[in-house]
Amino acid sequence: MNSLLTAVLYPLDLAGIFAFALSGALLAVRKDFDFFGTLLLAEAAGTGGGLFRDLVLSLPPVAFTDTGYCLVPLVAAVVVFVVRPTRHLISATTLCDAGALGMFSVTGTVKALEHGSSPLPAVALGVTTAVGGGLACGVLAGEIPAVLRWDQDLYVLPALVGAGATAALDAAGRLDVAGAVCAAALALALRICALLRGWRTPRSALWKRYAQTAEARSTAPGHWTSTSSH
Amino acid sequence: MNSLLTAVLYPLDLAGIFAFALSGALLAVRKDFDFFGTLLLAEAAGTGGGLFRDLVLSLPPVAFTDTGYCLVPLVAAVVVFVVRPTRHLISATTLCDAGALGMFSVTGTVKALEHGSSPLPAVALGVTTAVGGGLACGVLAGEIPAVLRWDQDLYVLPALVGAGATAALDAAGRLDVAGAVCAAALALALRICALLRGWRTPRSALWKRYAQTAEARSTAPGHWTSTSSH
């Protein structure tokens, strides 16, 4: 049973890494990186989150112990570098990235729980596994990582839901394969809804105030209005 | 005695993390991050330096083993995100950040010395504990970290003084609670003086030359002067 589970999990892991690596490679070519820059971003996106988690758990990072984890981002980098990205490829990548987000938020949390983490830090590590690669990519590409910005659809919250559901099931003694799949599916569904409906968190109180001030100035009768209150 | 010391140190640790996390959260809302981006920056600021130190010392990172260390930045993020930051909050945060700087430069050095580091690397790790979070924040926020820039008041030097004093006391066999408190107070005092008096390091020889060239051109009689010599 365990070997069957591993036989299913390993290809899924590689598929998830491939999805993340595609996202990283797409960002790299958009920024006009050379091939090796594209490869570095694909590796960072595909394995960065898991690498951080393994370092924190004092485990040998799978990204540097398993050859498959090294090679899959290479394939993604070659595909994106050589084939001009089309809208279909970008849409497919976004969808697969959402699937990988759900999966890694669960597997990252499970790995942390298995190695003795208490629930809250395990959830933090599950979220990090899911979003860490995107953070690393954004930083290397000289951008504010999309997962942090207010004007981007929810990304961290779906990962948090997946990781939190996993930790809750584990605390209730009900974490099995079916439960893990449900938690991942929940995260995936939330991410897809966020993409389709443009869901975001409420804006900070500071920027709500900026927006109100700018709006008041723009409707003030007969006065010079400034568009920037920052 | 030891349990009393721990009973005092743990709340102080959390207070210091809270101060750093406030700084990180303030930067995040200034950059219009969403709530989870603000939370990530608060966590990075509050625990980033200690996390790096623990990884280098091959210790389980307290940021992921102690629930308090996870939760305190969450509180800071909620406060800053929900309550519009006022000048008083920002000033109070700057002052508390200076206190945390002094404290962590000492406790970081002590932890490194206790785990077998020689004095110079221990000082490096003490400084990293104190400034690492700010570095991580600046990078995630897409800015050059303030601690690196010439046009910002001294930040690394107070940490270096606190860490260096700690290592010196330890080498002299005189490192006790009173000595540690004095070293932290020295770092805090130096940081406050830097803030009040605008203390900075001298500028690099390269930029001193740029400034001289620009000044000479601006005073040249009857010639077109360029304001940029870079």
Place this chain on the structure above:
Amino acid sequence: MNSLLTAVLYPLDLAGIFAFALSGALLAVRKDFDFFGTLLLAEAAGTGGGLFRDLVLSLPPVAFTDTGYCLVPLVAAVVVFVVRPTRHLISATTLCDAGALGMFSVTGTVKALEHGSSPLPAVALGVTTAVGGGLACGVLAGEIPAVLRWDQDLYVLPALVGAGATAALDAAGRLDVAGAVCAAALALALRICALLRGWRTPRSALWKRYAQTAEARSTAPGHWTSTSSH
């Protein structure tokens, strides 16, 4: 023999770190960092790649266990901060940086192989040792790291050649001092050729298309042409 080898390798290591640290310090003064910012970038450039490799291999990072590794970047930072960089210093730094690139791509791979890495991850770690410091510097300086950009001469490929040659020799059972020196020399030669001849990787398919579209528009007869197709 082994002690003789160590007696040769240690000064070479320090020389390589000094070369990388000079590059980091030059970037820092160009960005108008203060002295401690320059020192931080020199340390990041000089020891960053090796630090990452040692963390992945679960080894005590030499950057924090050997005082020489701490002090050498300090010397580089002082030199660059106090002495206005001349064209000769910058050229000499670029050349020494190429030598360090070759050397560390080999020694990093050797260290990974000695600690049980399989060939492909060992090559990845060798490349990381050689380019990791430059990546860290670029990120801290708020720039896209030069090693990633298309408009910069080859940097990762020479490191990859050096690391790959080392792993290949090791797999063939022929990795000795002479072989290691040849692999490093090959990487150095490739980097120097890239610098002299402006060698770069081919551009991504996406940007080749952008360039073709822009060129077609600029030669279209009698039409308004836009210079930007991005």
